[in-house]
Amino acid sequence: MNAARPIAVAVDGSPASNAPLAEALRLAQAGNRPLIGIFVLDTGWVDYIGNDWQSAAGARQGFLDYIRDQLETQAEAARAQFAAATRDHPAAHFTVIPGDPLETLCELMARGEAETLIAGREAFQVCGRPSVKTLARDLAQRVPSLRIV
Amino acid sequence: MSTAKETGFLGKLPGALPGLALLIGTMVVIRLWVEPWMANAVVFDQKGWLIKVTHLNYILLGIIMGMLYRNVLFGGKLPEIFADGFRLSRLFIKTGIILLGSLYTVQAIVKLGALAIFLIGGFVVLSIVMVLWLGKLFGMERSMTGVMANACSICGVSAAVATAPAVEAKATHVAYAIATILGFGILTMFISPFIGHALGLNDLQYGAWVGTGILNSGQVLAACLAFNPNVAPGTAVSVGEIWNIMRVISIPFAVFAVTVWYWAGHEQPQGQRKSLGTLLVEKFPVFVLGFLGMVLLTSIGAFGDVGIKGGPPASATIKMIRDWMQWIFGIGLVGMGGYIDFKELRQAGGTPLKVGLIVGVTKYVLALVVVLLIRDYLVEI
Numbered sequence: 068m069n070a071a072r073p074i075a076v077a078v079d080g081s082p083a084s085n086a087p088l089a090e091a092l093r094l095a096q097a098g099n100r101p102l103i104g105i106f107v108l109d110t111g112w113v114d115y116i117g118n119d120w121q122s123a124a125g126a127r128q129g130f131l132d133y134i135r136d137q138l139e140t141q142a143e144a145a146r147a148q149f150a151a152a153t154r155d156h157p158a159a160h161f162t163v164i165p166g167d168p169l170e171t172l173c174e175l176m177a178r179g180e181a182e183t184l185i186a187g188r189e190a191f192q193v194c195g196r197p198s199v200k201t202l203a204r205d206l207a208q209r210v211p212s213l214r215i216v
Numbered sequence: 217m218s219t220a221k222e223t224g225f226l227g228k229l230p231g232a233l234p235g236l237a238l239l240i241g242t243m244v245v246i247r248l249w250v251e252p253w254m255a256n257a258v259v260f261d262q263k264g265w266l267i268k269v270t271h272l273n274y275i276l277l278g279i280i281m282g283m284l285y286r287n288v289l290f291g292g293k294l295p296e297i298f299a300d301g302f303r304l305s306r307l308f309i310k311t312g313i314i315l316l317g318s319l320y321t322v323q324a325i326v327k328l329g330a331l332a333i334f335l336i337g338g339f340v341v342l343s344i345v346m347v348l349w350l351g352k353l354f355g356m357e358r359s360m361t362g363v364m365a366n367a368c369s370i371c372g373v374s375a376a377v378a379t380a381p382a383v384e385a386k387a388t389h390v391a392y393a394i395a396t397i398l399g400f401g402i403l404t405m406f407i408s409p410f411i412g413h414a415l416g417l418n419d420l421q422y423g424a425w426v427g428t429g430i431l432n433s434g435q436v437l438a439a440c441l442a443f444n445p446n447v448a449p450g451t452a453v454s455v456g457e458i459w460n461i462m463r464v465i466s467i468p469f470a471v472f473a474v475t476v477w478y479w480a481g482h483e484q485p486q487g488q489r490k491s492l493g494t495l496l497v498e499k500f501p502v503f504v505l506g507f508l509g510m511v512l513l514t515s516i517g518a519f520g521d522v523g524i525k526g527g528p529p530a531s532a533t534i535k536m537i538r539d540w541m542q543w544i545f546g547i548g549l550v551g552m553g554g555y556i557d558f559k560e561l562r563q564a565g566g567t568p569l570k571v572g573l574i575v576g577v578t579k580y581v582l583a584l585v586v587v588l589l590i591r592d593y594l595v596e597i
Contacts, residue, residue, distance in 0.1 A: 114294070115391070118398065118555030119373030120306035120548075121313075121433040121464050125498040130377035130390075137387050167293070194387040197395045197563030 073101035075181035080144025083189035087216040101158035104149035107168040235301015275441040282553020305551020312544040317510025343369030360389040372432030382475040395564035396572035401432035423452040427459025429583030468495040
């Protein structure tokens, strides 16, 4: 049963994802396992700018739309990065999940959707809120099977 | 950005009730039990020491409780069940600001506003120029500099989010600008009342100082009410908020100016080009119109006498509105505390923090010096 469980890797489309992606691919190929690439579309921005209250609704929504465009562009870059790296691996699948990066990855692993999670030290920092800087460290505390590359 | 199904205000209301109940319940406990207990408690043989020395009142206690809810009790994230209710805190504060219009008459606005425009205008321009210069000095990216310039000069988060798309700022740029100004703002919100009391500032001087020197709108309001929780003409909040509203109104103009600076010498993409008129429509804080409407109604005597110093006492309606305002601000500020996320603020750093601190401290200290220098010229309302 375990042999078929996938390897998950956090991919953000930046050079910081190259090493974790290569390591995940190596593990997947060695164990003949499916590989899941994950990009988390950070929905925490709404709360992050929430402690402000005097901007016009247009300014606030305009900004959230602008950030969403950036995140979607980054998600596409991540998808392309994953596709290029895994073109020779038949069981590779890429997914974009909206949510808080830390909580989303923890929940995914808690549900047992993958056996191992691989993440870079700078995962999702390319377009993240400041707290994403400690994502790898926070994941290490909550995901026993995490490998930081 | 939100993944939640979009529903109207009334549709969201049932889901907001638990959070709303927590906000209201917290303020009820603070105002009806905690504050009176602190006023009577004997510490170091002194009755009321907790209030006299720590200057804690329902405003600061409310913000502290909000911060404790998020960062301690809920482990850094508001639970879904309370999130929608906490989001309503902004509505509370905006409603409070609109009602605050009942403290002023048109004549008072004209008297105080002229000086506010002069001081605020001067400090906005000075801060923008300083950030642009420091950004160049520290080799900060041009778009990051643009966001920081307006964030440090006008009103923090509002200005940062309004400027970001116009200067093609990356998400991380905005994130660090927000973390820097909020961190600085929270610090000044808690220390300003102490400094104000230590220097023996009166409400007029204090309101003018924090209205000019604190970077973020929410924190100006909190710092004023922490200094003097009363809401009446001539109190710190009535002065500080006029200053603040002048500054908030300048957002579209500052966004336009920084956009022009950012694109100087380059062709701005067609779809992104916006005239000052478009920016005014998009970025103008609409609640200011409500505030001005309230001033107008007050000026024509719609609510009876305002209770200006030396004049007839405030009418029963005006007194009732002021009582509501204290509750509304108190509840809103518990919610504001609930949005202060230590995890995010701890990560502020690098050049944005350096620039933010230099400009923030300069502005904060210089505003105090200027207010002390012109204290005889400040107009009582």
